[in-house]
Amino acid sequence: MKSIRILGLASSVAMLTAGSAWAALIPPPNPNDWTQGKWELNVAKSKFCAPANAQEKPVQKATRDIVDMGWGMILVTMNTTREGGQPNRTRYLYRYDGQKYPGGGIDSAATEAITWKQVGATRVEFQHWSKDNKETADYVRTVSVDGQTMTQTAKYLTRSCNDESQVFDRRP
């Protein structure tokens, strides 16, 4: 009788835990492209290369809102706060069509271009290109099976570091 009570309690706890976990899941806004949505950088789980600019302070907080604007055009609004600094907004846009899009953002003059490729609903690959058409970096974004985590890995072709990994948590 006691063991039945314990089992009952354990199962209730398990159900509550599962219910809570399911309640916390945020569905991706676009089932065809899980990288879309609102993301926040998980600094503790991320690994960064030394910045190209030595004066650049480490990132303290970063968010990315990835939105479909219609007709296949995607807008990314990136807010980044570095240690001791103010939030800095960068916006860039692209299509998964292999064409080059300004990489510096639409609010400042672009020094690099980016080409974008969607490889399934949970994976996006993109390359950075210099003005003289040389590839400078190779990026991959992968969304976890539960849709709640996005990992962006980078390989810099012009720098010694090639194992940067930024982890983002999906937010409402």
Place this chain on the structure above:
Amino acid sequence: MTLSRTLGAVAALACFATMDAHAASVKAPNPKDLTQGMWELNHAKSKFCGTPLKKSTRYVRDIGWDMVLVTWDMIRADGQPELRQYVYRYDGDKYPGGGIEIPAIEAISWKLIDPNHVEFVHWSKDNKKTGTYTRTVSADGQTLTQNFKSESRPCEESQVFDRLANPK
């Protein structure tokens, strides 16, 4: 003597007037696309279909890799300010027409005819043409006229813009 003085004064005035006109002209930032630059709506020279905006400026600039960004700063008829931005390439593809921060209900396809002429067409979500626009820049590069012909309304609009100095 009086005639020569008068002629001299007229010539001097003409010279000043020419200098003034040249001093006032603003250089187009991109000789291959004269629609680029900063423009302000000239209400007096324009003809509107509906209620016009109280104020309208457009900053059209190349943001690299042939992508053009328009920053449209307006004060609506009700006095509310509004800022819209949209992007395009002259490649015949459809680009969201509503603006960067607003869900697009129409698309626009763009064509550069020559440095002084741009044509663009608005398309509904079900791929029907809803309006045709042309932008023509005057020979001196100082005036842009945007003509609009609606597919659904019997109205032809003509908005005239004066070139302003480009923002720093």
